Amino acid sequence: MLRTFQKVLLCAAACGIGAIASVAPAEELLPADRPIPEVVDHYIDAELQKREITPAAQVGDHEVIRRITLDLAGRIPTVAEVQAYVQSSDPNKRVQLVDRLLGLPDFALHQRNVLDQLLAGSDRMENAWREYLLVACQENRPWDVMFREMMLTEESQSSPGALGFLKSRAKDLDRMTGDTSSIFFGVDISCAKCHDHPLVSDWLQDHYFGLQSFFSRTYLTKANFLAESDEGDVKFKTTAGETKSAQLMFLTGTVITEPEAPQRSEEEKKQRKEELAKLDEQKQPHPVPQYSRRAALVDVALRPGERDFFARAAVNRVWHRLFGWGLVNPIDQMHSGNPPLHPELLDWLARDFIEHGYDLKRLIRGLVLSQAYSRSSIWLEGERPDRDLFAVANVKPLTPRQLGVSLDLASRNQATMPEIGADKWQEFIAGRENRAGRFSTWIEVPTDDFQVSVTEALYFSNNAEIVNEFLSTANDRLISQLVGQEDREAGLQMAALNVLSRPLDAEELTLFKNYLAQREDNLTGAWQQVLWAMMTSPEFRFNH
Amino acid sequence: MANRRANFCGSEDHLIHRRGFLGAAAAAGAFAANMGVLNVLRSQPLASELKRQQKHVILLWLAGGSSQLETWDPKPGHENGGPFRAIETNVPGVHISELMPKMAQRMHTTCLIRSLNTRNADHGGGAELMERGRRDEPTVKYPDLGAIVARELGRPDSEVPDYVSMYTTAEGRRKGSAGFLGARYAPMFLDKDLMPANIRRLEQISDLDHQQRGELRQVLGERFARGRGSHSVDSHNSAYKRVRGLMASEKLFDVSLEPQQYRDAYGPTQFGEQVLVARRLIEAGVPFVKVARGWWDSHGQNFETHLELVTELDHVMSTLIDDLEARGLLEHTLIITLGEFGRTPRINPSLGRDHFASAWSCSLTGCGIKGGSVWGKTSPDGMSVVDGEVGAGELFATIFQALGIDHKKDYYLGSRPIPLTNPGTEPIRDVLA
Numbered sequence: 001m002l003r004t005f006q007k008v009l010l011c012a013a014a015c016g017i018g019a020i021a022s023v024a025p026a027e028e029l030l031p032a033d034r035p036i037p038e039v040v041d042h043y044i045d046a047e048l049q050k051r052e053i054t055p056a057a058q059v060g061d062h063e064v065i066r067r068i069t070l071d072l073a074g075r076i077p078t079v080a081e082v083q084a085y086v087q088s089s090d091p092n093k094r095v096q097l098v099d100r101l102l103g104l105p106d107f108a109l110h111q112r113n114v115l116d117q118l119l120a121g122s123d124r125m126e127n128a129w130r131e132y133l134l135v136a137c138q139e140n141r142p143w144d145v146m147f148r149e150m151m152l153t154e155e156s157q158s159s160p161g162a163l164g165f166l167k168s169r170a171k172d173l174d175r176m177t178g179d180t181s182s183i184f185f186g187v188d189i190s191c192a193k194c195h196d197h198p199l200v201s202d203w204l205q206d207h208y209f210g211l212q213s214f215f216s217r218t219y220l221t222k223a224n225f226l227a228e229s230d231e232g233d234v235k236f237k238t239t240a241g242e243t244k245s246a247q248l249m250f251l252t253g254t255v256i257t258e259p260e261a262p263q264r265s266e267e268e269k270k271q272r273k274e275e276l277a278k279l280d281e282q283k284q285p286h287p288v289p290q291y292s293r294r295a296a297l298v299d300v301a302l303r304p305g306e307r308d309f310f311a312r313a314a315v316n317r318v319w320h321r322l323f324g325w326g327l328v329n330p331i332d333q334m335h336s337g338n339p340p341l342h343p344e345l346l347d348w349l350a351r352d353f354i355e356h357g358y359d360l361k362r363l364i365r366g367l368v369l370s371q372a373y374s375r376s377s378i379w380l381e382g383e384r385p386d387r388d389l390f391a392v393a394n395v396k397p398l399t400p401r402q403l404g405v406s407l408d409l410a411s412r413n414q415a416t417m418p419e420i421g422a423d424k425w426q427e428f429i430a431g432r433e434n435r436a437g438r439f440s441t442w443i444e445v446p447t448d449d450f451q452v453s454v455t456e457a458l459y460f461s462n463n464a465e466i467v468n469e470f471l472s473t474a475n476d477r478l479i480s481q482l483v484g485q486e487d488r489e490a491g492l493q494m495a496a497l498n499v500l501s502r503p504l505d506a507e508e509l510t511l512f513k514n515y516l517a518q519r520e521d522n523l524t525g526a527w528q529q530v531l532w533a534m535m536t537s538p539e540f541r542f543n544h
Numbered sequence: 545m546a547n548r549r550a551n552f553c554g555s556e557d558h559l560i561h562r563r564g565f566l567g568a569a570a571a572a573g574a575f576a577a578n579m580g581v582l583n584v585l586r587s588q589p590l591a592s593e594l595k596r597q598q599k600h601v602i603l604l605w606l607a608g609g610s611s612q613l614e615t616w617d618p619k620p621g622h623e624n625g626g627p628f629r630a631i632e633t634n635v636p637g638v639h640i641s642e643l644m645p646k647m648a649q650r651m652h653t654t655c656l657i658r659s660l661n662t663r664n665a666d667h668g669g670g671a672e673l674m675e676r677g678r679r680d681e682p683t684v685k686y687p688d689l690g691a692i693v694a695r696e697l698g699r700p701d702s703e704v705p706d707y708v709s710m711y712t713t714a715e716g717r718r719k720g721s722a723g724f725l726g727a728r729y730a731p732m733f734l735d736k737d738l739m740p741a742n743i744r745r746l747e748q749i750s751d752l753d754h755q756q757r758g759e760l761r762q763v764l765g766e767r768f769a770r771g772r773g774s775h776s777v778d779s780h781n782s783a784y785k786r787v788r789g790l791m792a793s794e795k796l797f798d799v800s801l802e803p804q805q806y807r808d809a810y811g812p813t814q815f816g817e818q819v820l821v822a823r824r825l826i827e828a829g830v831p832f833v834k835v836a837r838g839w840w841d842s843h844g845q846n847f848e849t850h851l852e853l854v855t856e857l858d859h860v861m862s863t864l865i866d867d868l869e870a871r872g873l874l875e876h877t878l879i880i881t882l883g884e885f886g887r888t889p890r891i892n893p894s895l896g897r898d899h900f901a902s903a904w905s906c907s908l909t910g911c912g913i914k915g916g917s918v919w920g921k922t923s924p925d926g927m928s929v930v931d932g933e934v935g936a937g938e939l940f941a942t943i944f945q946a947l948g949i950d951h952k953k954d955y956y957l958g959s960r961p962i963p964l965t966n967p968g969t970e971p972i973r974d975v976l977a
Contacts, residue, residue, distance in 0.1 A: 453727035
């Protein structure tokens, strides 16, 4: 541990790192008006050329549409979508695909789930929270606006959903501070709570408690409203044993001066207490303070010169989600001791994100149109390049909901589904999506270096839900189509397109045909086993 | 560059051979050849020597918090002492509660730690602390003891589960957590009956179909994994590979397969049966089994409660020790008897004892332990530790050392090194063999 510590310090000294978020001068970056995909490929390819690495080839149509559809719509493509894409000879078809998917209700549903997982994790949330996120995603609300809403929406009788982020953490000041910092600013500074950060010379206890001070007056009322007091300070004990009063300090070291807290006489204090108790009794929220520390945080975090933490954290998270690995990793360690391999790219994207009004959809669109995004995930010859070079794609485990919805589509007789984009489609996909929520019992939420549990494998192997739902012979299920197929090969290709979004190759065809041939005694059962094998293959379990 | 870690995943180096029956000619025959069911029980005698060297842990978790005064640290004659006497043990000078006459005759196998001060007397927080050896940080979820032992002592391709957790009483049911180690090390959790979920084949699918579709899946899986260089994909394939072995281990959970004399010895209680299952599991190679026994939270009628529960614990724990010893497994198996905290020495008006974390006890038996040793001392009224105070960290360091695991070993969470116990934590060397 000590050695790592020294190494970092040495590096920090040698590189002369002082500022926390170092942003290159604007004139050294590519011009702001260049399209995002071009800029991504420019910087990623430059690093590969420098290292004389030839990146993996671009994937074919079948893989492109599966990858993009899973990332944007949160589900596998339907057979009709795959066929239309593969058969189109329009040179612009990838752009059209991306724009079509971004316009589907599926995108907002998926984006909501991604944000819900990021912001709420496994916390139990009120319905209003998920509704808030869905509407925000449908409107493509800017990220800075959402941040402001989550931090600052005023309470009313029906507590606004946006406040869910803080309300679920309001009883734990460390969580409010730590999670806000990790999620919105890309830095986990919890080490600095007990001592100055051992790996990052930039962060002192002053920073931790400084950030904590922005939340220290926030509390939940007895009637379960979020409120903020107008007095109270954070005191902490330094490692030297000295007791210090925390300043209102942002991660950049900027200190906010605030008006004096009101001085109240004993009589006034008593009166105030009674007033608040009365509000609790009437199930009313507490009054908003004259000076809000949380408002001060939002203000400083989005101010020019300070907002790089906010913008870079969002860019890195979106990148991580689409590329399976961040420009900076771990994604909550965006500090000077852990620089990105492509600093200009991160700077350019952050600048673009700010200049275009923190538009998440625009950023997502730009990234999935790059060549770097659509490389193959296969690397056969020689040592696989480091993940942060993006020379070869990373496979990404599906989330429980992505997997649940995709299983449903994969095992469906797709002729019985509403047409994509029609009014009924929204209802249909939202229903599938909702039902997929139950998968979180058996399927873990993806993390870096994710591992599949035996609980999951046992569930797919032996739980009655799998057989009764996905392998059912009912008319709306794929099995009913396969069983009626005279032509085995056509049946196998239909299954493969349904499940894997691609046709089988010759070896696979032989394997399955031989299997079916020895199961003439029970062909329905045999088709069920074939479908099961495809649906439980890692090719289905991952986005690749 | 300081924090960029090399990518060590040399998956290309150990590519799995493509199945022989992919070729048209080989197809039919290969299925037949692959049909041997993996049977853990059958492989037992063969692997006995290897298994004996493997180390195991059985954690007897006394959920709700047992009283140290009615178990390992009696205070006879003091007003806090309660109605029960202290008795001599087969280790001169060591006395324990008269509720544990059988353990008194087996004290040479066990060490007592009487000086735990863990400062957290809340069920949730206390349990978390004693399961993980330290408190979570806001952004670091620590793995519990079972997950760490599974990772350190389990085999990656094991056909048996490597962490089984049994908890059937409703009180404070806790799932256990693999924390940052990830789902691979999460416990197989038995909360409803003695059988794990989804371990039995559905009746509507034949064993042959179950086997063959697994073979088909494996072909697809291995083809896909090729060149992907992904531990996640590999873990998917290995999880499915473990399914048949885990299903075969269903028999391990079936106490009716155990000779009647052993069932009688452990007794007909649920706790007795679960501990018997635990013995069956570790005998088959499972590194970590936790059996939780509830209802220790005796805020009222502490003495009636403990008369019943300690008597059962004394009987079951002694039977387990004898059974493991007879099988030559005791020296490789560590039995930990522990809860989230102890109970207040002061007796409350309902004749109960409340939560108490300032001066309490636990015991370690078997593997790596100096039997008959006693660490630490509490004051005559039991209210405080007067000698050898230790916390959860020291206890965990001791457990790791007893198992031959370096308690200073680092895991990495991204770039951040996380030692198994917090820096500066030392094991209690006096109780280690």
